[in-house]
Amino acid sequence: MERNQNGSMYLKTLGLDPENQEAPIAFVESEKRMDGLFYRRNHFPYPEVDSDLLDIGGLTERNLRLTVAELKELPARTVTVVLKCAGNKRSLFSKKTFGEQWGKGALSLGTWTGVPLRSLLEKAGLKDGVQEIVFNGHDEGMQPGFDKTECYGRSLPLEKAIHPDTIVAYAYNGERIPECHGAPLRLIVPGWYAMASVKWLRTIQASADHFEGPFQTDDYVYYPHEDSDEDAEPVRQLRVNSTIQQPLDMAKAEKGEQIVKGIAWTGIGHIEKVEVSVDSGCTWEAAELEDGETEGVDYGWVPWSFKWHAEKAGIYKIFSRAKDSEGRVQxxxxxxxxxxxxxxxxxxVKLKVLK
Structure with missing residues (x-):
């Protein structure tokens, strides 16, 4: 449970050095504010950031050095986004893998405000031949397998970098970004797993080459074979997904009306349908989407609910599956x-209905 004795919600700690904590996703309501309950994913200890400068250069007509105050003077864009660790639900794989054994809470929802990255790249002036935009954060350290200290770095293909909703954010839910979530500046890449949304952003570099940093070419890669790198693919867009928030797994209930509720999200398009089964997947019925038509939701999650009547005592296996507008189904x-x-x-989840 992610509630203390006073009933307050708290983050579930998976690691302290570096700090990695899950959100109490079963108890989070559908509102966009998750202040204090936003999950934490770190590769290194928190950096001590003593500068609010952002350097932009590389294959550009001019190098830029901008302060947060200067960024705030530029036209802003606000996006509401699900940020989700690529390892969310890792503990649910039947064949276990190494890494933080995340449950269902390595994701959160928030509203971010900042400057479209496209505007900054236009201001710098991209030269011919740019293929990727490389981002480096202030966080750095050593990890197993590293032969030197590395800062956290990632790149985006130019097409994604210049998407109007890819932003350099300076505010979260209308306030300064918390230090633990990337202040003073964080890249926000809607629709992609959150490893792309580089925290504590310090440099942006235009490049004609493919970025080869360890968090790009080793980590955050799908390796479908245990002993081979064959068929490897980069981790990018969020896969269509849903989570049952209530009832809790292995909960008990009295016979009668039951309410199943949860959230669903996707990386492209929008959530079109959520279906629920209360008989181990033999039959499925449509859940009610809280926001009705979801075409305007874009990068947020969609709350859903389903009512059913448990007439008999027993153990019920309850399933949920989401479908998005691109035809992708869980x-x-x-x-x-x-x-x-x-x-x-x-x-x-399993629910035990009492006699």
Whole structure:
């Protein structure tokens, strides 16, 4: 449980050095504010950031050095986004993988405000031949397998970098970004797993080459084979997914009306349908989407609910599956990969209805 004795919600700690904590997703309501309950994913200890400068350069007509105050003077864009660790639900793979054993709470929802990255790149002036935009954060350190200290770095293909909703954010839910979530500046890449949304952003570099940093070419790659790198693919867009928030797994209830509720999200398009089964997937019925038509939701999650009547005592296996506007549906089994990324199998809980 993610509630203390006073009934207050708290983060579930998976690691302290560096700090990695899950959100109490079963108890989070559908509102966009998750202040204090936003999950935490770190590769290194928190950096001590003593500068609010952002350097932009590389294959550009001019180098830029901008302060947060200067960024705030530029036209802003606000996006509401699900940020989700690529390892969310890793612990649910039947064949276990190494890494933080995240449950269902390595995701959160928030509203971010900042400057479209496209505007900054136009201001710098991209030269011919730019293929990727590289981002580096202030956080750095050593990890197993590293032969030197590395800062956290990622790149985006130019097409994604210049998307109007890819922003350099300076505010979260209308206030300064908390230090633990990337202040003073954080890249926000809607629709992609959150490893792309580089925290404590310090440099942006235009490049004609493919970025080869360890968090790009080793981590955050789908390796479908245990002993081979064959068929490897980069982790990018969020897979369509849903989570049952209530009832809790292994909960008990009296006979009568039951309410199943949860959230669903996707990386492209929008959530079109959520279905629920209370008989181990033999039959399915449509859940009610809280926001009705979801076409305007874009990068947020969609709350859903389903009412049913439990006439008999027994153990019920309750499933949920989401479908998005691109025709993607949650599969019965997740695609195993040796780093445990992208789990999106049909969600499952058990409910015991008493006599």
């Amino acid at each position: 599969p019965g089994e997740a695609c195993w990969n040796r780093k445990g990324y992208g789990y999106n199998a049909i969600d499952r």
